[in-house]
Amino acid sequence: MNICFSEGQKQYRQDVRRWLEASLPENWIEAAHWPLLPEPEERAFLVDWERRLYDAGYSGVAWPKAYGGQGLGPVEEFLVNEEMGRISAPESLNTIGRELVGPILLSVGTEEQKRHYIPRILRIDDIWCQGFSEPNAGSDLASIKTRAVRGDGGWILNGQKIWTSYAHMASHCILLARTNADAKPHRGMTLFIMPMNTPGIEVRGIRHLNGQRHFNEVFLTDVRIEDGMRIGEIDAGWQVAVGVLGFERATTRLYRQQRFAEELRALIRQARSNGSMTGAMEEKMGEIAAELEVLRYHNLKFLGRICQGAKIGDESSLLKLLWSQIHQKIARLGLEVLGPDIDADSPVAARFRKIYFIARGETIYAGSSQIQRNIIAERVLGLPRPERRPA
Amino acid sequence: MDLELSVEQAQLRDSISIAFRRAVESSEALGPMLAELGAVSMLVPQEQGGMGLGMVEGVIACTQAGRFCLNFPLAETILLTGALTSVRPEAGKRVLSGLSSITAACDTRREGQEHRNSGGYSAAYLDSAEWFAVLREDGDIAFVEVSRLGQMSRNDLEPGIATGLVGVEPVQDSTAVVSMDLAVERLAILRSAEIVGAAAFCFETAIEYLKDRRQFGQPIGANQALKHIAADGYVQLENIRVAIDYAATAIDRAVDNPGEFEWREEAQQVVSVVLSFVPTAARELAEMAIQFHGGIGVTWEYPLNRYLRRILRIGQSLGSSEDHRRTLVNRMVASDAEPRWQEQSVEKRPA
Numbered sequence: 001m002n003i004c005f006s007e008g009q010k011q012y013r014q015d016v017r018r019w020l021e022a023s024l025p026e027n028w029i030e031a032a033h034w035p036l037l038p039e040p041e042e043r044a045f046l047v048d049w050e051r052r053l054y055d056a057g058y059s060g061v062a063w064p065k066a067y068g069g070q071g072l073g074p075v076e077e078f079l080v081n082e083e084m085g086r087i088s089a090p091e092s093l094n095t096i097g098r099e100l101v102g103p104i105l106l107s108v109g110t111e112e113q114k115r116h117y118i119p120r121i122l123r124i125d126d127i128w129c130q131g132f133s134e135p136n137a138g139s140d141l142a143s144i145k146t147r148a149v150r151g152d153g154g155w156i157l158n159g160q161k162i163w164t165s166y167a168h169m170a171s172h173c174i175l176l177a178r179t180n181a182d183a184k185p186h187r188g189m190t191l192f193i194m195p196m197n198t199p200g201i202e203v204r205g206i207r208h209l210n211g212q213r214h215f216n217e218v219f220l221t222d223v224r225i226e227d228g229m230r231i232g233e234i235d236a237g238w239q240v241a242v243g244v245l246g247f248e249r250a251t252t253r254l255y256r257q258q259r260f261a262e263e264l265r266a267l268i269r270q271a272r273s274n275g276s277m278t279g280a281m282e283e284k285m286g287e288i289a290a291e292l293e294v295l296r297y298h299n300l301k302f303l304g305r306i307c308q309g310a311k312i313g314d315e316s317s318l319l320k321l322l323w324s325q326i327h328q329k330i331a332r333l334g335l336e337v338l339g340p341d342i343d344a345d346s347p348v349a350a351r352f353r354k355i356y357f358i359a360r361g362e363t364i365y366a367g368s369s370q371i372q373r374n375i376i377a378e379r380v381l382g383l384p385r386p387e388r389r390p391a
Numbered sequence: 392m393d394l395e396l397s398v399e400q401a402q403l404r405d406s407i408s409i410a411f412r413r414a415v416e417s418s419e420a421l422g423p424m425l426a427e428l429g430a431v432s433m434l435v436p437q438e439q440g441g442m443g444l445g446m447v448e449g450v451i452a453c454t455q456a457g458r459f460c461l462n463f464p465l466a467e468t469i470l471l472t473g474a475l476t477s478v479r480p481e482a483g484k485r486v487l488s489g490l491s492s493i494t495a496a497c498d499t500r501r502e503g504q505e506h507r508n509s510g511g512y513s514a515a516y517l518d519s520a521e522w523f524a525v526l527r528e529d530g531d532i533a534f535v536e537v538s539r540l541g542q543m544s545r546n547d548l549e550p551g552i553a554t555g556l557v558g559v560e561p562v563q564d565s566t567a568v569v570s571m572d573l574a575v576e577r578l579a580i581l582r583s584a585e586i587v588g589a590a591a592f593c594f595e596t597a598i599e600y601l602k603d604r605r606q607f608g609q610p611i612g613a614n615q616a617l618k619h620i621a622a623d624g625y626v627q628l629e630n631i632r633v634a635i636d637y638a639a640t641a642i643d644r645a646v647d648n649p650g651e652f653e654w655r656e657e658a659q660q661v662v663s664v665v666l667s668f669v670p671t672a673a674r675e676l677a678e679m680a681i682q683f684h685g686g687i688g689v690t691w692e693y694p695l696n697r698y699l700r701r702i703l704r705i706g707q708s709l710g711s712s713e714d715h716r717r718t719l720v721n722r723m724v725a726s727d728a729e730p731r732w733q734e735q736s737v738e739k740r741p742a
């Protein structure tokens with residue numbers, strides 16, 4: 001076992017840290033980590049920030065140079081993410097592009113798709129959304145009904161997606177559609193690249209618990225796309241999505257640990273200054289601090305395995321369960337520390353109000369906590385499926 | 392970065408497991424068998440005739456001891472034999488040959504505090520160990536012969552082994568004092584490894600039971616109510632495992648690099664993390680296993696009983712989680728743990 005980073009890696013971390021310190025937007029701290037700007041301004045702000053990250057070489061760290069990445073390894077990617085989390089740097093507008101589409105295209109995309117789309121994700125020329133969930137296919141994703149049929153030399157799409165985050169800002173959608181109605185549900189789906197300006201797409205906003213327009217309904221009526229927009233083999237969409245998702249779930253969210261630690265630090269300072277720090281409160285905080293540390297050890301263990309080229313499978317459910325639950329604990333702690341001031345017109349209150357509402361969804365998307373427990377119980381522990389229907 | 396066992400370490404684990412199984416199934420005395428295996432001399436420095444292995448290997452051995460509920464003070468003996476040998480060479484030889492063993496207590500009382508209400512130290516293996524060690528937080532270890540201890544009472548938490556409260560005079564002529572870097576921390580992690588082995592046994596036994604036991608026409612483990620508890624148990628067990636492995640590695644790194652102050656601090660921090668949750672989490676895993684077993688789980692004869700008692704005894708000796716939690720909170724907001732630029736926020740604020 002080895003828990004040391006190499007000298008080169010330590011130096012790299014120092015460089016990242018120095019660059020971040022020098023480059024964070026002027027008003028970032030003033031805005032208390034959440035720019036509460038009107039939507040177009042917030043968008044412009046985030047796009048600008050991401051371009052600067054890219055120009056400095058801190059974007060696509062582990063992606064191949066041929067597609068605009070930095071060609072470094074998973075450790076460097078981890079270090080950049082940790083440093084960004086550590087100072088609560090702005091979260092990407094293009095998480096779907098970076099965490100889902102990029103890895104999927106890099107693993108099964110055509111050469112042409114990679115050359116075109118990967119650099120555009122990094123430069124944030126394209127913003128992506130993910131069209132998987134449907135009104136009747138959430139946890140049970142394999143029962144999607146949106147159809148893609150052959151026509152006009154390409155594909156014609158019809159159906160409805162829901163909960164599509166960022167669809168209102170996105171230029172492209174990674175779409176999961178049924179291409180074979182006769183095959184078993186898991187074997188009849190295909191992934192597509194769908195430009196959001198294609199005729200036949202209607203986007204209707206859904207307001208998130210936190211008050212912002214976060215996600216959308218997306219209606220598809222005879223949307224025509226070329227066959228070149230297909231990702232991977234026909235009918236293999238599920239295998240691609242699930243294979244990449246497991247790995248990504250384990251790797252791309254590692255930075256959250258540092259971000260959450262920063263939030264806990266803010267609450268400790270707050271409690272010490274507003275007089276709410278009791279012995280019981282301190283114990284609760286210590287418990288969360290320990291959980292965050294353990295999450296960091298898990299992250300490092302996964303990182304080690306990735307470096308050794310190991311396959312990451314169902315164990316990534318463990319990380320998803322842990323980070324989403326820990327974040328909800330921090331969110332509740334925020335309510336306790338701030339008390340009635342949670343409603344105050346102060347940056348810290350605004351920050352923890354938002355964290356509280358956002359965290360509610362984190363145990364739901366990307367496989368709910370219940371689904372993660374099912375996966376652990378059945379696939380990791382080998383517990384049996386039910387044999388009889390309850391009376 | 393690597394938190395997996397190496398090939399050699401995995402082999403060590405497997406061979407220790409086979410050997411311990413044989414040892415508990417045999418009727419011979421454990422000490423000499425363990426000595427012959429090399430288990431006793433694992434952590435003893437090579438200059439003293441040992442194998443000179445580190446905490447990671449120590450954790451491997453103690454975890455297996457926990458899995459088999461071995462009636463032998465393995466954590467204490469493997470950690471302290473080298474120290475005892477350096478001050479009492481003859482006694483060290485007896486331990487290395489398996490004729491004797493070492494039991495220990497940690498003196499973690501805070502300055503100015505009374506002796507715990509009882510006025511003594513709890514200790515185990517008082518019928519078989521020849522040496523009793525008191526580990527102080529400053530790293531000093533005082534060895535006293537068990538025969539010279541004032542035994543104050545007997546406990547029955549673990550009926551299979553002689554446990555009780557003992558009193559030690561502050562200085563006795565028979566006391567031998569030696570110092571060892573991070574001794575308290577090392578012992579805490581090895582003991583934690585032992586209860587983790589015990590908790591893992593309980594968990595795995597319970598999972599098997601969920602697959603075998605049928606009610607309402609199907610295995611009880613097909614019920615989602617139990618599956619989700621089991622999944623949470625798995626997460627808990629993985630949390631414990633990764634924390635202990637990380638702690639063992641961090642301690643080895645600190646001990647091998649005495650000049651690196653930060654590494655030493657990190658080792659102590661990880662030990663606080665472990666002690667803040669492992670004793671409770673291990674106990675809860677045993678409790679979960681009992682619940683999964685129904686009536687048979689609360690019988691004296693079923694093995695879970697022994698394992699639960701082992702976890703309780705060692706877990707209780709590891710002290711309260713409260714101090715460790717406070718330490719972690721303080722460390723989080725210690726200046727070196729914070730991003731530096733936070734301090735400059737006032738200057739960055741636009742007018």
Ligand SMILES: Cc1cc2nc3c(=O)[nH]c(=O)nc-3n(C[C@H](O)[C@H](O)[C@H](O)COP(=O)(O)OP(=O)(O)OC[C@H]3O[C@@H](n4cnc5c(N)ncnc54)[C@H](O)[C@@H]3O)c2cc1C
Nearest residue numbers: 130131132133138139140163164165361364365366368370
């Ligand atoms: C903030 C947010 C952003 C999202 N963004 C996107 C996006 O960009 N693109 C996209 O495609 N989707 C997105 N989703 C959708 C998300 O993936 C689904 O909400 C999720 O898969 C759950 O599906 P559902 O909402 O239909 O709930 P359901 O599947 O109906 O689940 C309802 C409840 O039942 C539980 N449940 C369901 N099945 C089982 C079972 N077998 N055993 C035990 N319990 C079960 C669930 O855990 C949940 O508590 C987003 C969701 C949220 C909250």
